[in-house]
Amino acid sequence: MHDTNRQARRGWVPLLVVFVAVALNVASAVTLKTLADLERVSLWLLVGAVAFVAGLNCLRFLVWGVAHKKYPLSLSYPLSSMFFPLMLGVSYLYGDPVRLTQVAGTGLITLGVLWMALRVKS
Numbered sequence: 001m002h003d004t005n006r007q008a009r010r011g012w013v014p015l016l017v018v019f020v021a022v023a024l025n026v027a028s029a030v031t032l033k034t035l036a037d038l039e040r041v042s043l044w045l046l047v048g049a050v051a052f053v054a055g056l057n058c059l060r061f062l063v064w065g066v067a068h069k070k071y072p073l074s075l076s077y078p079l080s081s082m083f084f085p086l087m088l089g090v091s092y093l094y095g096d097p098v099r100l101t102q103v104a105g106t107g108l109i110t111l112g113v114l115w116m117a118l119r120v121k122s
Contacts, residue, residue: 014070018067018076018082021067022083028060029090079113084109
C-alpha cells in the first residue's frame with residue numbers, strides 16, 4: 001500500500017514541474033502586459049522589467065531542463081498546454097472578452113492532454 005501511494009505521488013510530480021514552468025511563462029506575460037498598459041514608462045522601470053522577465057525566463061529554462069531530463073518528452077511537453085487555460089483566465093482578469101467557445105475549447109484540450117499525460121508510463 002505504501003508503494004502505491006508513492007507511485008501515485010510520483011505521477012503528479014511531472015505535472016507539478018511543468019506547472020511551475022508554465023506559471024513562470026504566465027508571470028512573464030503578465031509583467032509584459034502590465035508594462036505595455038502603462039501610459040508612461042521610465043527607463044529604469046523598463047530596464048528593471050526586462051531584467052525581471054529575463055530572470056523569469058532563465059528560471060523557466062532551468063525548470064524545463066529538469067522536466068525534460070527526468071520525464072519523457074511525450075509526458076512533459078504536452079503538459080505545457082496548461083498555459084492556455086491560465087492565459088484565458090489572465091485575459092479575463094484584464095477585461096478581454098472571453099467567449100464560451102473559447103472556454104469550452106480550452107477545457108476540452110486541457111482535459112484531453114491531462115488524460116493523455118496521466119496515462120503515459122514514466
